[in-house]
Amino acid sequence: MGFYLQAFITFFKIGLFTIGGGYAMIPLIETEIVEKKKWITHNEFIDLMAIAQSIPGVFAVNIAIFIGYRLRKIKGALSMSLGTVLPSFIIILAIALFFQQFKDNEIVQRIFMGIRPCVVALIAAPTFRMAKVTKINRYNIWIPIVSALLIWLLGFSPIYVIIIAGISGFVYGKFQRKSDAS
């Protein structure tokens, strides 16, 4: 199977199971793209997430575009983002055309009552794996904790957290190189 077809099918599968917003895509990409297919490494994935989160637009599509572009330039970006978008497009169109009463269906509601807590757990689990990959230790663990609390309790936009973290890294790097040089 050609690379582009494989890329399309993989992201189609990911798009099909991304329920409840872009973050739900992260555990799926981690399993399919990083661990099974080994197309990118964990660290590359985290860097791409940082970029995808810092630019506007649909987070899940941004990630697909960046991974695709990293691997096979524009054709890769096209096949992966098309795969991500197509399942939602088809399903929503089918609902709009034929099942306007979809959300009031009692069976659908029961199924989603089971899926929602499951998706929250799926997002919580990679947090710990990523902490290991990014080499979080007792000296820098305050960074993710403070970032999470700022967003969760004080309602900070993730954008600001990313900007502050990026600038801090830049300044810290400058000082470190200076002290290395002297």
Add this chain to the structure above:
Amino acid sequence: MIFLQLFYTFFKIGLFGFGGGYAMLSMIQGEVVTKYGWLSTAEFTDIVAISQMTPGPIGINSATYVGYSAIVNAGFQPAMGVIGSTIATLAVVLPSFILMFLISKFFIKFQNHPSVKAVFKGLRPAIVGLLAAAALLLMNSENFGQFYNLPLSDLRTFIQANYQFLISIIIFIVTFIATRYYKISPIYMIILCGIAGFFLF
């Protein structure tokens, strides 16, 4: 020309839609309901509910649905509605493509520069925090059901009142352990939890 307006509106939403699907929804509401009056508030609420319940990014789901409804509400045939949803979906994704080009060119050129490396060194631990915040924000009564603080002495009433909450917590813990320690695929877990939801609720 409603098709052009649709394209322009969703391109703008894609270009300024910082902060994920939910932040985007309020922009879509401002443009589509308040400014253009393509949809009523009730219709928009329905679209939000359906976007959350169906797979796929919320930004894409709502663009597809709004594109269809806006055209059909304007008196066109459903077939034209399909064109409307295609236009809205493409328009919302297009800014990401353009930005990706600009950033990727820059990033690939400078990725080994010490300053760029330092920036990403600062970003990585913060991204872990972002992910934790996403999970924490979703731990609400909408996803887990309402918790009623009743005395445990009447265990029967407690369980009956908190049935959805308790089952949700069990699903959460089982999914967490299964994916984290036993490497069960997220896709299987979503299917299993959907089946569990059907039988338990």
